[in-house]
Amino acid sequence: MDTNLVIMILLPLFLVFMFSGIPIAIGIGLSSLAAILVILPFDMVAFQGAQKMFGGINSFGMLAVPFFMLAGNIMNHGGIARKLIDLALMFGGRMPGALAHANVMGNMLFGTLSGSGMACTAAIGGTMAPIQKEKGYNPAFSAAINIASGPVGMLIPPSGLLILFSIVSGGVSVAGLFMGGWIPGILWGVAVMIVAYFMAKKHNLPTEKSDRTFGQKLKVFWDAVPALMLIVIVMGGIVGGVFTATEGAAVAVVYSLLLSFYYRTISGKMLLKTLSDTALTTGVILFLVAVSSLMSWIMAYAQIPQMIGETLLQLTDNRIVLLLIINISLLILGTFMDATPAILIFTPILMPICTGMFGMDPIHFGVMMIFNLGIGNITPPVGCVLFVGAAVGDTKIEKIIPFLLPVFAVLFGVLLLVTYVPSLTLFLPRLIGL
Amino acid sequence: LTLKVSDSHNNNHSTVVALNEFSSAIEERTGGDVEVQVFGAGVLGTESEMINQLRMGILDMVRTAPTDLEKFNPVYSAFLLPYLFKDAAGVEKAMNAVKDDVFHSHPDSGFMGLAWNTAGARSFYTVDKEINSPADLEGLKIRVPNSRSMTQAVEMLGATATPVPWGEVYTALQQGIVDGAEGSPTSLIDGKFVEVIRHFSFDRHFTIPDVLIISTKTWDKLNDEQKAIFKEEAENYTKRVAVLEEEKVAKAIEQSKEQGVTFKDVDLDPFKARVMPLYDELRANNEEAAEIVSRIEAAQE
Amino acid sequence: MVKFRNYLEKAVLSLITVFLVLLVVMASWQVFARYILNAPPQFTDEAMRFTMIWLVYLGAALAFGITDRHMSLGLFKDMFKGRTRIMFEVFSFACVLVFCLIVMIKGGIALVLIGEGQYSDSMNLPMNWVYMIIPFSGFLSVLLKTQNFVEVVKDIRSGSNGY
Ligand code: NA
Ligand code: NA
Numbered sequence: 080m081d082t083n084l085v086i087m088i089l090l091p092l093f094l095v096f097m098f099s100g101i102p103i104a105i106g107i108g109l110s111s112l113a114a115i116l117v118i119l120p121f122d123m124v125a126f127q128g129a130q131k132m133f134g135g136i137n138s139f140g141m142l143a144v145p146f147f148m149l150a151g152n153i154m155n156h157g158g159i160a161r162k163l164i165d166l167a168l169m170f171g172g173r174m175p176g177a178l179a180h181a182n183v184m185g186n187m188l189f190g191t192l193s194g195s196g197m198a199c200t201a202a203i204g205g206t207m208a209p210i211q212k213e214k215g216y217n218p219a220f221s222a223a224i225n226i227a228s229g230p231v232g233m234l235i236p237p238s239g240l241l242i243l244f245s246i247v248s249g250g251v252s253v254a255g256l257f258m259g260g261w262i263p264g265i266l267w268g269v270a271v272m273i274v275a276y277f278m279a280k281k282h283n284l285p286t287e288k289s290d291r292t293f294g295q296k297l298k299v300f301w302d303a304v305p306a307l308m309l310i311v312i313v314m315g316g317i318v319g320g321v322f323t324a325t326e327g328a329a330v331a332v333v334y335s336l337l338l339s340f341y342y343r344t345i346s347g348k349m350l351l352k353t354l355s356d357t358a359l360t361t362g363v364i365l366f367l368v369a370v371s372s373l374m375s376w377i378m379a380y381a382q383i384p385q386m387i388g389e390t391l392l393q394l395t396d397n398r399i400v401l402l403l404i405i406n407i408s409l410l411i412l413g414t415f416m417d418a419t420p421a422i423l424i425f426t427p428i429l430m431p432i433c434t435g436m437f438g439m440d441p442i443h444f445g446v447m448m449i450f451n452l453g454i455g456n457i458t459p460p461v462g463c464v465l466f467v468g469a470a471v472g473d474t475k476i477e478k479i480i481p482f483l484l485p486v487f488a489v490l491f492g493v494l495l496l497v498t499y500v501p502s503l504t505l506f507l508p509r510l511i512g513l
Numbered sequence: 514l515t516l517k518v519s520d521s522h523n524n525n526h527s528t529v530v531a532l533n534e535f536s537s538a539i540e541e542r543t544g545g546d547v548e549v550q551v552f553g554a555g556v557l558g559t560e561s562e563m564i565n566q567l568r569m570g571i572l573d574m575v576r577t578a579p580t581d582l583e584k585f586n587p588v589y590s591a592f593l594l595p596y597l598f599k600d601a602a603g604v605e606k607a608m609n610a611v612k613d614d615v616f617h618s619h620p621d622s623g624f625m626g627l628a629w630n631t632a633g634a635r636s637f638y639t640v641d642k643e644i645n646s647p648a649d650l651e652g653l654k655i656r657v658p659n660s661r662s663m664t665q666a667v668e669m670l671g672a673t674a675t676p677v678p679w680g681e682v683y684t685a686l687q688q689g690i691v692d693g694a695e696g697s698p699t700s701l702i703d704g705k706f707v708e709v710i711r712h713f714s715f716d717r718h719f720t721i722p723d724v725l726i727i728s729t730k731t732w733d734k735l736n737d738e739q740k741a742i743f744k745e746e747a748e749n750y751t752k753r754v755a756v757l758e759e760e761k762v763a764k765a766i767e768q769s770k771e772q773g774v775t776f777k778d779v780d781l782d783p784f785k786a787r788v789m790p791l792y793d794e795l796r797a798n799n800e801e802a803a804e805i806v807s808r809i810e811a812a813q814e
Numbered sequence: 815m816v817k818f819r820n821y822l823e824k825a826v827l828s829l830i831t832v833f834l835v836l837l838v839v840m841a842s843w844q845v846f847a848r849y850i851l852n853a854p855p856q857f858t859d860e861a862m863r864f865t866m867i868w869l870v871y872l873g874a875a876l877a878f879g880i881t882d883r884h885m886s887l888g889l890f891k892d893m894f895k896g897r898t899r900i901m902f903e904v905f906s907f908a909c910v911l912v913f914c915l916i917v918m919i920k921g922g923i924a925l926v927l928i929g930e931g932q933y934s935d936s937m938n939l940p941m942n943w944v945y946m947i948i949p950f951s952g953f954l955s956v957l958l959k960t961q962n963f964v965e966v967v968k969d970i971r972s973g974s975n976g977y
Contacts, residue, residue: 098784100891101906102884105913120926129921129948133867134562139678139859142837142866149834249554253686255817271897287533319688322845323681329841350833358830361866362873369870379556380571408615415887565928584932652855659935662854675854676936690848 080116082253085381089114096409097415104367107424109502111374118381128373134363135372139325140253144240144368146328152353153335154189155201158344163188164206165301169296175286176279178211178274179221183228187268188307190232200229200464205471216284222472224480228275229464230453234264234446237313237331240418241311243368244445253324254317259442263497264287264448270489278482297404305341309334364419371423373483384428391432398437402498406451410491411509413455416461422450439501446504450497454490457483505509514549518574521555523703527757528576528630528723529553535750547735549574564726568623573731575624578632578723580660580675584618584635584719589724591802593647593662594795595670595788596781600719603813604631608722610812611805619803620729621656621774628747629724630754633697633762635719637672638706638774639691642716646783647671656682656694663719666678670718671807679704687720695719698765699758700777707769716784725750819879819961826876831921837862859914860936864944864945871951879958881966899970901976907963911956917954925949 089110096106112124119127167184174180176262185203204225213223233240236257245253291299314332317327339345345353377383395401409429413421433439456464459476469476497503518536520529529551536549557563557572560581566572568585578591591597608629616626637644637655644650650671657663657674667674672693676684685691687709688745694706695718701707725747733745766776796803829968840858848854877883889904929941969975 091954097887097910098884099903100888102878102886105906105909108917112913119571123569125568125916126569126928127571127921127927128917129945130558130565131647132871132917132922132948133925134558136867136870137863139863140681141907142841142862145837145869146841147603149838151839185851193859220838222970245964250679250681251679252684296892321688321690321691323677323684326841326845329838330845332838333842354829355831355835358834358869359827359883361834362830362870362875363877365866365870366874366877379552382550402952418834472898498949510838552923561932568928569924652849652852654852659859661935661938664936674856675848676856676859 082266082381082383082386083186084117085114085377086383086386088117089377094338097232104370105372107367108370109395111370111377111457115377115381115494118372128377128450129371130249131376132369135369138246140242140246141365141368143325143328144239144364145357146325146332147237147239148329148353148360148364149357150331150335151199152357153332154306154351156339156345156353158342159335159338161206162303162306162342164203165299169291169299173278174279176216176275176282178207178214178216179224179275179284180475181274182207182221182225183505185267185508186225186228187231187235187265190229190264199232200225200468201471202466204229205251206382215512217282218472218474219478220278220282220482222468223486224271224275225272225472226457226465226468226479227483227486228268229468230456233449233453234260234310236260236264237324237327238449239318240422241445242328242450243419244422244426245324247423248430248441251445253510255508256445257317257324258511259446259504260449261507262494262503263446266419266493266496266503267450267453271486272429274486274489278485290376292448305338306355307484309338311361326482348444364434367419368423374424375427379427384431386434387428388436392436399499401437402433403495405433406498409448409451410454410458413452414458418449418452418456418457421455422448440505442508443501443504448500450494453496456486458487514546514733515550516573517550517571518576518725519552519555519557519566519572520576521560521563522553522576524553526553527754527761530757531578531630531750531753532725535746538746538749540740542624542746543739547739551806552613567726567728570728570730572728574627574725574727576723576725579721580658582726583662584626585622587799588615588801588805590662590795590799591615591805592721593666593719594664594791594806595718596785597806597809598634599632599813601631604720604722607809610766613804616724623730624726624728625732626724627690627727627743628750629722630751631725632721632757632759634698634715635695635697635721636714636716637718638701638710638713639723640686640709640711642692643775643777644716645692645713645777647787649697653692654690657683664765666718666788666791667809669791670709671787674805682706682707697762698769699761701769701774702765707738707772707774709773710769711780713769713774715776715778716781718784718788720741740751760790773785819958821877821934826867826872830869830873833872837865837869841942841971842864845877856891857937860934864934864939867944868947871947875951875958876957879962895977896970897975900967903966903970907959910959914952914955914959918955921951922949922952936952946950 092110092113093106095101096110112128117126127408134317164185167181170184172275182203186199189203190199208221232238238260241256241260242253245251245256274336309331313327313331316322316330322330385512389402428446433444457460459465465476469479518532520532522528532551536551539547539549557591560577563572563575564577564585565579567575579592582589583593598607612629640652642649647670653672654675655667655672656677658669661677664674675691679692682694685704686694686706696711841864844855844858894902925945926942929945932941933939934941934944970977
C-alpha cells in the first residue's frame with residue numbers, strides 16, 4: 080500500500096515541478112524526497128539524499144561523459160565539422176536535395192565522433208544552413224532534415240548515452256553496446272535520407288554537379304582523413320581493448336586537441352573557454368545524474384519497479400504487445416523529457432521486465448531504449464536537438480514540424496524493426512564475441 | 514514489523530536465494546509479526562553505502578564482507594589476512610569458535626553480526642601463463658577489486674595489482690589490459706571469464722567469509738522469542754549458503770573444464786611465506802583482531 | 815558585494831577548469847603508465863572519481879547563479895510576464911532553497927559526520943573531508959541562486975533583458 084501512496088505523491092508532484100519551470104534536477108529531487116517521507120522519517124531522508132548525491136556519481140565510468148563532451152566541443156570549434164561536410168557532399172552530390180543528404184551524412188560522420196546530438200546538430204547544421212539557403216532550399220526543410228538526423232551520434236559509437244546506460248544498468252559491456260549501436264544508427268541515417276529523397280523530388284530540389292577532378296576529390300578525402308582517424312583510434316582502442324571506454328574518451332580529447340592544432344583552427348582563448356564551458360556543463364549534467372540516482376534509489380526502496388512490472392504484466396503477458404506498450408510509453412515520455420534523465424529513471428524500472436522476464440539481451444534493450452529516446456530528442460515540446468536545430472537553422476519550430484512528421488513515421492517503423500529483430504543490434508557484438 | 518535486508522549480489526546468487534528462504538521462514542515462524550523484505554542486486558547502493566544506511570536506520574540488515582566492515586569495526590580486519598583458514602572445514606570450525614565474540618564486538622558501531630556465510634576460497638586465474646609459484650606472478654598484471662588490503666596482499670604475492678571495476682574485467686582480460694584476475698571458480702562463470710581464461714591455480718590466498726549484519730536498534734525491537742527464531746534461522750542461512758555454494762563451485766569447475774580451463778593444485782607454502790609480514794603487521798597494530806587470529810589458528814589445530 | 819561575487823565566480827570557474835584538465839591528464843597518465851612503464855597506478859581511479867565529484871558540485875553551484883543554466887522546462891512560464899512571472903521565479907527560488915538546505919546542507923552535514931573515521935579505499939583520505947563538498951556546494955548554491963533571483967526579479971519588474 081505504501082508503494083501506491085509513494086507513486087501517488089511522486090508522479091503528480093514531479094509533473095507540477097516540471098511544468099512550473101524549476102530546474103529539472105530540483106524537481107526530480109524534491110518530488111522524490113516528498114514521496115519517500117511516507118515511509119522514512121525526515122532525518123533519514125535528508126541523509127540518504129546527500130549520500131546518493133555523492134554515491135550516484137562516484138563511478139569511474141561516469142568520467143566518459145565529460146570527456147566525450149569535451150572532445151565534441153573541441154572538434155566543434157576546431158573546424159573539423161567543415162572537413163567532414165566537404166567529404167559528405169562529394170558522396171551525396173548526385174541525388175536530388177544533395178545538400179540535405181550531405182547534411183545527414185555529415186551528422187552521421189560527426190555524430191560518430193562527438194556522440195552528442197546537440198553538438199552535432201549545431202556543428203553540421205550551423206555550417207550547412209547558410210549554404211542550403213543560398214541554393215534555394217526552404218530553411219524549414221533543411222532544419223527538419225538536420226534535426227531528424229541529429230541524434231544518430233547517440234547510437235553510432237562512441238556515445239555518451241550508451242556509456243551512461245552501461246553504468247545505470249550495472250555494467251552491461253560498453254564495447255558490446257558500442258558494437259550494437261552501429262547498425263541501428265546507420266539505419267536511422269538511411270531512413271532520414273530516404274524521406275529526404277522523396278521530399279526533395281517533390282519540391283524539385285537540385286543536385287550538386289561535381290566538377291571536381293579526381294585529384295581534387297582525393298584532396299577532399301585526404302583532408303578529412305585525420306578527422307576520420309579519430310573513429311579508428313578511439314573505436315579500435317576500445318573494442319580492441321587497448322584502453323577502457325573511459326580512457327578512450329580521454330584519448331579522444333587528446334587527439335581532437337592535437338587535430339585542432341594541426342588544422343590551426345582553435346586559439347588559446349577559445350580553448351580556455353571550451354574547457355570552462357564543458358566543466359560547467361559537466362556540473363549541470365552530472366548533478367542531474369546524481370539526483371536521478373536518488374530517485375532510482377527511492378523507487379527501489381519503495382519497490383515501485385516491481386509494482387510497475389506486475390501492472391504491465393497484468394495488462395498482457397504477450398511479449399510482442401508488451402514491448403509495443405513499453406515503446407509507446409517511452410515515446411510519449413520522451414516527448415517531455417530529455418534522454419539523459421529518461422535513461423536514469425526508466426532503466427531500473429524497465430530493464431528487469433525486458434531482460435529478466437523476457438530474456439531480452441541487455442545490449443539489445445539498451446540500444447532499443449536509446450533509439451527510442453533519441454526520437455524524443457527531436458519531438459516537441461521538449462527536445463534539445465529540436466531547439467538547437469531550429470536555432471542554427473534560423474527558423475521556427477512550428478514551421479519545421481510539417482517536414483518532421485513523415486520522419487517520425489518512418490523512424491517509428493525503424494524502431495519497431497530494431498525492437499523485434501534482435502539480430503540487427505546483436506549481430507556485430509556477437510561477431511566480436513560479446 | 515517490516516525489516517529491510519539488502520545484498521549487493523545478483524538475485525540468483527546463493528546469498529540472495531538463502532536470504533529469500535530466511536525471509537519466508539521468519540514470516541512463517543513469527544506468525545507474520547515480522548516480515549523481511551529482501552533487496553538484491555545492489556539496488557540500494559554499494560556495500561559501504563548500505564552499511565551507512567543501516568547505521569542511520571534506513572536498512573535493518575545487510576549482507577556484506579569484512580573488507581567494508583573493518584572500516585567500522587577493527588576486529589573484522591582479522592578476516593582479511595591471506596591463508597587464515599586451512600580449508601572449508603577449517604573455516605567452519607574456526608568461525609564457530611570466534612563468531613559470537615566477533616559479532617558482538619564494538620556495539621557502538623550500530624550493528625552486530627547475525628550470521629556468516631562462506632564466499633569460497635579466492636585463487637589466481639590467468640589467460641596465458643600458468644601460476645605454480647609466486648615467481649610466476651612476477652610482472653603479471655592481476656585484476657583486484659578496489660580494496661587496500663587485497664591490493665597489498667596480491668602485491669606481496671608478487672603480482673602487479675591492477676584495480677579494474679567488475680563490469681570491465683571481461684574486456685580487460687580479453688584484450689590483455691590485465692593478464693589475469695583472482696576469485697573463486699564461480700566468478701569464472703558469473704563474469705563469463707571462462708571464454709578467455711585458460712589456467713586456474715588453487716593457491717587459495719584468501720578465504721573471506723561474508724557477514725550478515727543487523728542494526729542493534731532493530732535487534733532491540735525484537736522480543737526474546739523472535740530473537741531466538743532469528744538466531745536459529747541465521748544458522749540455517751549459513752548452512753544453506755554452504756550447500757548452494759558447494760553445488761555452484763562444483764558446477765562452475767565442471768563447466769569451465771568443458772570450455773578448456775585447466776585447474777591445478779599448487780604448493781601453498783611458498784605463497785604463505787611471502788605474506789607472513791602481514792601477520793606481524795596486524796599483531797603490531799591491531800590487538801583485538803590479532804587475538805581473534807590466534808583463536809582462529811588454535812581452533813584449526 | 816557584486817565585486818566579491820565576480821571574484822568568487824571567477825575563482826570557482828577557474829578551479830573547475832583546472833579540475834577538468836587534471837582529469838584528462840590523470841586518465842592519459844593511467845594509459846601511459848600501464849603500457850610504457852608497465853606499472854598501472856593504484857591511485858588514479860579514486861583520485862579521478864573524487865576530483866570529478868568536486869568538479870560537479872562546484873560547477874552545479876556556479877550554474878545556479880546563471881539564469882536557465884540548469885536544464886528546465888520553460889515553455890509554460892515563458893508565456894507569463896510581470897507579477898505572474900515573478901510568482902514563478904519565487905516558486906523556483908524556494909524549491910532550490912529547500913533542496914539545498916535539506917539535502918545538500920542538512921543531509922550533507924550528516925554525511926560528513928558519518929564519514930568521521932572512514933578512510934578512502936586506495937588513497938586513505940579521510941572521507942569526511944571528501945564529503946565536505948556536498949554541504950559546501952549547498953551553501954554556495956544558496957548564495958549564488960539568491961543573487962541571481964534578485965537580479966531576475968529586477969529585470970522582470972523593469973521589463974529588461976528579454977522579460
Ligand atoms: Na557517437
Ligand atoms: Na521530446
